Amino acid sequence: MIPKRFMMFAILLLIFSLPTLAFAQPAKQTSFAPDQLIVKFKESASIQTKANIHQQNDAKVLKRNEKLGFEVIQFKGKSVSEMMNKYKKLPQVEYVEPNYIAHALAAPNDPYYPQQWGLQKIGGPFTGTENSVKLAVIDTGVLADHPDLSGKVIQGWDFVDDDSVSQDGNGHGTAMAGIAAANINNGIGVAGTTNTAQILAIRVLNDSGSGTFADIASGISYAADQGAKVINLSLGGSTSSIALETAVNYAWSKGAVLVAAAGSSASTTPSYPAYYTNVIAVACTDQNDNKCSFSSYGNWIDVGAPGVNIITTYLGGAYQTLSGVSMSTAFVSGAAAYLASQGKTNTQIRYAIEDQCPVPVPGQSFGRLRIICP
Structure with a gap:
């Protein structure tokens, strides 16, 4: 007899709808690299000084430009x-400034990007x-x-x-992969959250x-052994499991970031594996940065992310517009993969996602995902 905690459970809420025709303008992106500065010392300053x-x-030098004479330093525990x-x-x-980030001025040419x-x-x-991090x-x-x-x-x-052959006969996993890592600037469909992730x-x-x-649990330990830096878990159950938590802790010890959907109970009831300490628990937010009506919430939630009317890849080479905390989770996983591609550890990635500069969500203890601070 299989113990109750190992019995079948349903994935988190999926709400299907037709693609929206409301077009939004690309977001303005002016920002700087977190925890970094460009510093130029005067020529009189010695190497030892x-x-x-x-x-x-408590700063370390990441890069030096000998020709221009500046250093890029990294630090922690203090704001830029x-x-x-x-x-x-x-x-x-001589001077010090943020390590600003430049963006291509053109929006991605993926036709659904405006949506x-x-x-x-x-x-x-x-x-x-591209494809530098296993997600x-x-x-x-x-x-x-x-x-x-x-x-x-x-x-x-x-x-x-x-x-x-882990082929998809449902559509949910394909949708998560598209949100996190669909090809960008390939002239078709949607743009993924990052191009750095390979699924x-x-x-x-x-x-x-x-x-x-x-x-x-077996899937989590397998992912960790295959070198996955990020593990997306857009699923959940209402009962805790020793095996599941052990797998989570194993993957974390191997350096992986685990991201899981917080649930669609519209209550503070925990969902597993999201509730575990070594998992980023993700809630759903809407276009106005409010908590989605169906999303779980509470002090155990770590971050929110968009999850309403999200267009993504689907079965048959098609695209579908979906709503749910599953979609929110995939956005966070994509962002985590991007941070991992910069060489950040799982602890540093969690800080960047949960604490660095999330957008406040009214009435909630968590903020909405933002990894590039204003």
């Missing part, structure tokens, strides 16, 4: 403005070294031959049928969207 100053401020003020006061410093209000709301898409989508599988996921999908393991497709839910905690 510079090193001492950085050490006193606080650290700028410290360096500005030093007589040895992607959620992606624009969080400041995406976020681009870097495990532990779900119903992923349609690897979807045109907008071409070259993005690694076939992992199918824990439902016990084979090596590791792991099937633990059947074509009805249900699966066992045992399979999910």
